[in-house]
Amino acid sequence: MxxxxxxxxxxxxxxxxxxxxxxxxxxxxxxxxxxxxxxxxxxxxxxxxxxxxxxxxxxxxxxxxxxxxxxxxxxxxxxxxxxxxxxxxxxxxxxxxxxxxxxxxxxxxxxxxxxxxxxxxxxxxxxxxxxxxxxxxxxxxxxxxxxxxxxxxxxxxxxxxxxxxxxxxxxxxxxxxxxxxxxxxxxxxxxxxxxxxxxxxxxAAYPDSVWIQKQLYNVLLNFYECKHPKKWILRDIIQLRYGHKRLLSTTAEEEKGIRPKHYGCKMPAPIAAIGSNQIKKLDYYNSRRRETAKYWDIWCENNNYTKPVVIDNSVPVYLRYPVLVEPFKKQNRSWANKQLGVDLGIWFASNIHPSKNIKGFPKADKAVECCINLPCLMQ
Ligand SMILES: Cc1ncc(COP(=O)(O)O)c(C=O)c1O
CATH class of the missing domain: 3.40.640.10 (Type I PLP-dependent aspartate aminotransferase-like (Major domain))
Structure with a gap:
């Protein structure tokens, strides 16, 4: 975040x-x-x-x-x-x-x-x-x-x-x-x-003003729910005040393969303004992600899990830290909260996430069954 x-x-x-x-x-x-x-x-x-x-x-x-x-x-x-x-x-x-x-x-x-x-x-x-x-x-x-x-x-x-x-x-x-x-x-x-x-x-069209306004309100929702130091108290207030403006990134139609009405828009100025502010922080947050990945590397070593591979001459950014674990650990996420104090990510829960499992791809199946991902930006 x-x-x-x-x-x-x-x-x-x-x-x-x-x-x-x-x-x-x-x-x-x-x-x-x-x-x-x-x-x-x-x-x-x-x-x-x-x-x-x-x-x-x-x-x-x-x-x-x-x-x-x-x-x-x-x-x-x-x-x-x-x-x-x-x-x-x-x-x-x-x-x-x-x-x-x-x-x-x-x-x-x-x-x-x-x-x-x-x-x-x-x-x-x-x-x-x-x-x-x-x-x-x-x-x-x-x-x-x-x-x-x-x-x-x-x-x-x-x-x-x-x-x-x-x-x-x-x-x-x-x-x-x-x-x-x-x-x-x-x-x-x-x-x-x-x-x-x-x-x-x-x-391409620009999204309408109602959509833009919702998106800006989602900046507040996102920050107050995930990052504000008093998020535990603010979460409910913010939910009541702005919850109805929440935007879904993938709609139910898209999950079924249907093109949504709003598909195809280009970015309008107010969202680009937020984006410009975000670009200033990209390097900082990416280096923090890499630092956290070192912590998960040690966790893997201590727990006999294989670390994700960093290929020669590459510098990853670790959006999340993926690890193959026992299937029951992917199915039941609560252990991560108790043992690691983090929310476990389960991308992808199907191989064409979140829609369906297509057959005949053993390695993708294995990833669906066993690949969890750990957060790399912890507040
Ligand atoms: C691997 C991958 N590619 C593309 C996308 C699409 O990105 P967006 O949500 O901005 O359309 C996603 C979204 O989650 C993704 O996980």
Whole structure:
């Protein structure tokens, strides 16, 4: 949770001054700050990572009937973005060291209909087969889409992830590396692809003022419930006052694969203002995450669990710290509260989280059964 008192002050000021919501300069400044920070030539701010993925799909000119390789361990909104564009996902199993696509599985699933590979850097780890998948894609003339929603700021060979594939997308949804409640970026370093992304961006609408206001109220909700020193007292008051404004990141329709009405929006100025404030803190919070990961490394060593793999020449950001444990420890979360004093994360509870379990992917199944994740930002 990377929202602080200063973000709350900003959100309150924005709520009370809706006339500032049309200042487009704030949006372009936010995009410029992110592209500089991320070392990507072009960045476009949308209302979520999933919509940013839709912009990537458009930029690559993927067409109905095309196929794209995806990890069989992901969030339902990722395949949804392809289905919404008429593109068929071809799922491949993952490896259990960093929970990324297994390059051998990818190779075995390439057919003439496959046009692109989507790889992800899950939990903030740089995926084990990053380089091998990039090489394979080059060999078969396939485009690479990088899902960096968990890994904003992670590095490989000194370069931030997302910059080695053709296009990438990032998330600033409230459980991610930085937080605008909902939000995301699509990026590329290729001018031609950037021009196509811009076409998508130019056609996208801004969310309406009711939605924007709700999102700003969620900054307050989020902070007072999760981080304020008196959160135990404030939680109920805030719930009563603003609870009805709560935003869900994935709707029931999306879980069923239905495109929601509000899908496809780009980021408006007031949310970009929160985002700009968040970018200032990205490096600080990522270094805190890495510090906490050292604590979980020792916990793994002391308890005979395998640490997640940090591949050579990579710097992870540890959105969460993933560990494979006994299945009963994933099913019954209370031990973590009692023994470790933390809330246990169970992403992913199904391999197309939170929707369904697709069959035939033993490693993804194992991750669903055994992979827990531990928090890396503890107050
Ligand atoms: C791996 C992964 N990719 C993409 C997304 C989509 O991000 P957003 O919620 O910003 O659309 C998520 C969301 O949780 C995710 O876990």
């Amino acid at each position: 990377t929202l602080d008192e200063d973000d709350v002050v900003l959100a309150k000021a924005l709520i009370s001054n809706p006339s500032s919501w049309d200042e487009k300069k704030i949006i372009s400044q936010y995009e410029m700050e992110f592209s500089r920070w991320n070392n990507s030539k072009f960045a476009f701010a949308f209302m979520s990572g999933r919509v940013s993925l839709s912009a990537c799909i458009y930029a690559l000119n993927l067409q109905p009937g095309d196929e794209v390789i995806l990890p069989a361990y992901t969030c339902v909104v990722v395949p949804n973005a392809f289905y919404f564009a008429g593109i068929k996902p071809v799922y491949c199993d993952i490896e259990l060291e960093t929970y990324g696509l297994d390059v051998n599985e990818v190779k075995a699933h390439i057919t003439p209909r496959v046009r692109a590979i989507l790889l992800h850097h899950l939990y903030g780890l740089v995926c084990r087969d990053y380089h091998a998948i990039l090489d394979l894609a080059k060999c078969y003339s396939l485009s690479v889409i990088e899902d960096c929603c968990h890994a904003t700021g992670a590095k490989y060979r000194g370069e931030k992830v997302g910059n080695l594939g053709d296009v990438a997308f990032y998330s600033s949804e409230q459980s991610k590396i930085f937080n605008t409640i909902q939000g995301g970026f699509s990026t590329t370093n290729n001018l031609e692809l950037a021009n196509k992304m811009k076409e998508y961006y130019n056609c």
